[in-house]
Amino acid sequence: MLSRLVEQHKVERFASLLDRADKVVLTAHVSPDGDAVGATLAMWHFLKAKGKDAHVVLPNAFPDTLSWLPGARDIVLHDNDAARAGELLDAADVVCCMDFNAARRVGALQEALVKSPAVKIMIDHHPGPEDFCSLVISHPELSSTSELVFRLVCAIGCWYDLSYESAVCICTGMMTDTGGFTYNSNNPETYYIVSKLLEKGVDKDDIYRRVFNTQSEGRLRLMGHMLSECMTVLQDYAAALVVLTREDFCKFPVNKGDTEGFVNMPLSIRGVIFSAFLREDKDMIKVSLRSVGDFACNELAEKYFGGGGHKNASGGEFHGTMAEAEELMKKALLEYQDRLVAARRANQDK
Secondary structure: OOOOOOOHHHHHHHHHHHHHOOEEEEEEOOOOOHHHHHHHHHHHHHHHHOOOEEEEEEOOOOOHHHOOOOOHHHOEEOOOOHHHHHHHHHHOOEEEEEOOOOHHHHHHHHHHHHHOOOEEEEEEOOOOOOOOOOEEEEOOOOOOHHHHHHHHHHHOOOHHHOOHHHHHHHHHHHHHOOOOOOOOOOOHHHHHHHHHHHHOOOOHHHHHHHHHOOOOHHHHHHHHHHHHHOEEEEHHHOEEEEEEOHHHHHOOOOOOOOOOOHHHHHHHOOOOOEEEEEEEOOOOEEEEEEEOOOOOHHHHHHHHHOOEEOOOEEEEEEOOOHHHHHHHHHHHHHHHHHHHHHHHHHHHHO
16 A cells, blocks of 8 residues: 555645646656656546546657657657647646756746646655745655656546556656666555556566667767766766767767766766766756765755756756866865765765
8 A cells, every 4th residue: 555645635636626627738847857758648648538638748859768658759849849839838727847846947948837827736756846836746755756646646546547558657757767776766665556557567677678778879889988988987086977078979870868877877886976977968068967875966966057856866057168067067076075985985884
């Protein structure tokens, strides 16, 4: 059995808002990952089965490794069709904000989201939710927003209405946000949920293969280049820094999302408990941070790169040159050096 995490008054209001709504839009953060896409599509399938006029509007493209998910082809991308995205948000009765805790996290979609007259519901597991939604259902203690979707569906008494398609999307979101259940996944109830998804016919092994073991040749070659030429190990800081520029990407035929998971790789090096990944994008430097143990990388992300996230998984961005971003990261590492080394020592003593 699952513990009742979501307050009953929120469960009741959530059910009431969706029951009265005809048109629902579901959206998620910029550069949506497996949990964002999985949670959003899972709720979309659930609402469609309830007869709602539901649409998924995402800020931009998601990784190709998620394109097989049921319903992925029906997603409206704001950066491809801003007019259509705006029309859907303007016409919505309810907007479900999935897997993000601040309006700015949807990037260029923010203006249309904020302007929408719809009632907004936040369904998220990131700490520090901001005040832009009428109903906030936020549980940072959970493995993923997809897990929260499952709990909400059960809380409103609709477990038997959960379709196979929704179950596949939930399992994918849970799996990707825990690295295949290798971190943030020590709660026994997480595996109870997986067992219930298996009852719906989900093939967990096939999902793992599709997400983690179906890669493009370009990704593998870029990975080798990254590990060989673009990674600096800084043992004095218990850290590693990975830098990929546009020139690096030009050398390999890569797809959207082909760098997913790169930031985690240096954490397999003995003595490294913090990994920073700087990736040059069109008009910014994307920053991804990961840590293990007691070091809170989200604090560094917020202070230096205007970001945030989870204690051990966070990110941000930098507007400037790669050289400037690297200097800022080195400044951050110098400030946090003592805490990083202490966290490594504590981790080794366990």
